Amino acid sequence: MSSIVIIGGGECGGRAALQVRERNFDGALMLVGAEALHPYERPPLSKNGILEGADPKFIMDADGYKERGIDVRLGADAIGIDRSNKTVELSDGTTLAYDKLLLATGARPRPLPGIAERSERVLTLRTHADALAIKRHLHEGRLAIVGGGFIGLELAAIARGLGATVTLIEGLPRILSRGVPEDIAHAVASRHEAAGVEILCASRIETFEIGADGVSEGAFGSNPGGAPRSRRCSRRPISWVRTSRSPPCRGAGRINTS
Numbered sequence: 302m303s304s305i306v307i308i309g310g311g312e313c314g315g316r317a318a319l320q321v322r323e324r325n326f327d328g329a330l331m332l333v334g335a336e337a338l339h340p341y342e343r344p345p346l347s348k349n350g351i352l353e354g355a356d357p358k359f360i361m362d363a364d365g366y367k368e369r370g371i372d373v374r375l376g377a378d379a380i381g382i383d384r385s386n387k388t389v390e391l392s393d394g395t396t397l398a399y400d401k402l403l404l405a406t407g408a409r410p411r412p413l414p415g416i417a418e419r420s421e422r423v424l425t426l427r428t429h430a431d432a433l434a435i436k437r438h439l440h441e442g443r444l445a446i447v448g449g450g451f452i453g454l455e456l457a458a459i460a461r462g463l464g465a466t467v468t469l470i471e472g473l474p475r476i477l478s479r480g481v482p483e484d485i486a487h488a489v490a491s492r493h494e495a496a497g498v499e500i501l502c503a504s505r506i507e508t509f510e511i512g513a514d515g516v517s518e519g520a521f522g523s524n525p526g527g528a529p530r531s532r533r534c535s536r537r538p539i540s541w542v543r544t545s546r547s548p549p550c551r552g553a554g555r556i557n558t559s
């Protein structure tokens with residue numbers, strides 16, 4: 302009997318497992334996910350879903366995987382792939398044999414130089430657990446978001462709606478530079494500013510300190526698309542969220558390619 306191992310329990314990995322069964326594959330099928338939850342949709346995390354208290358939107362409930370004979374290993378990182386022996390080593394000490402291996406490891410928030418990967422006050426937004434952590438900080442009233450793409454802006458809108466004071470820091474000269482034309486970006490920026498979001502474009506983080514009462518930061522920036530307006534954020538206790546992504550990266554650190 303042949304076997305398939307899928308590494309990555311995100312939407313892609315989960316849907317791939319279901320499709321493999323849908324297409325009548327009857328061998329052993331294993332789905333390995335580093336997160337504690339069965340595959341779910343991420344888009345609601347930055348919209349009016351999780352931050353307002355909704356449950357994760359699973360693509361299939363746990364019983365559905367069982368009924369289809371899909372062996373789901375949650376909370377397990379694939380930490381090594383041995384291609385010559387066709388095995389995958391997991392962080393829980395188990396080893397899985399495969400005939401076919403699918404990598405569906407997705408993306409993760411981009412680390413910023415000099416800024417702690419993650420701490421009590423420096424957060425990222427990628428997973429359901431991340432969204433819950435951000436939610437816990439919103440009542441403290443101050444949030445700085447690094448990244449003026451769709452996810453950062455969606456989070457800014459939700460956080461403002463829940464009463465937080467929000468500063469959004471974008472490294473490029475305008476928000477949404479990869480997503481929409483300039484006119485639309487300006488209109489979106491205006492809507493956010495009218496709602497009270499402070500937007501700093503072409504902004505570089507100059508200083509960064511984590512203290513007992515929060516994170517202090519200073520940044521230079523300019524108005525979105527406008528004349529350069531050099532400014533410095535006041536030092537103040539805030540929580541940070543990073544939203545920009547880097548390519549697939551996590552785990553599977555040791556790969557034997559022989």
Ligand SMILES: Cc1cc2nc3c(=O)[nH]c(=O)nc-3n(C[C@H](O)[C@H](O)[C@H](O)COP(=O)(O)OP(=O)(O)OC[C@H]3O[C@@H](n4cnc5c(N)ncnc54)[C@H](O)[C@@H]3O)c2cc1C
Pocket residue numbers: 308309310311312313314333334335336342343344345346347377378379380405406407408409426427428452550551552553
């Ligand atoms: C907040 C947010 C909002 C979004 N909104 C939208 C939207 O509105 N519209 C849209 O089109 N897209 C949106 N996206 C993007 C969309 O969610 C992604 O394109 C999608 O999640 C990609 O799915 P994926 O399964 O390929 O990767 P991922 O979702 O990144 O999943 C990869 C999974 O693999 C796991 N993994 C990684 N390495 C290992 C390893 N070594 N061992 C075990 N597991 C591992 C990770 O923990 C993760 O669970 C949003 C994303 C986020 C984060």
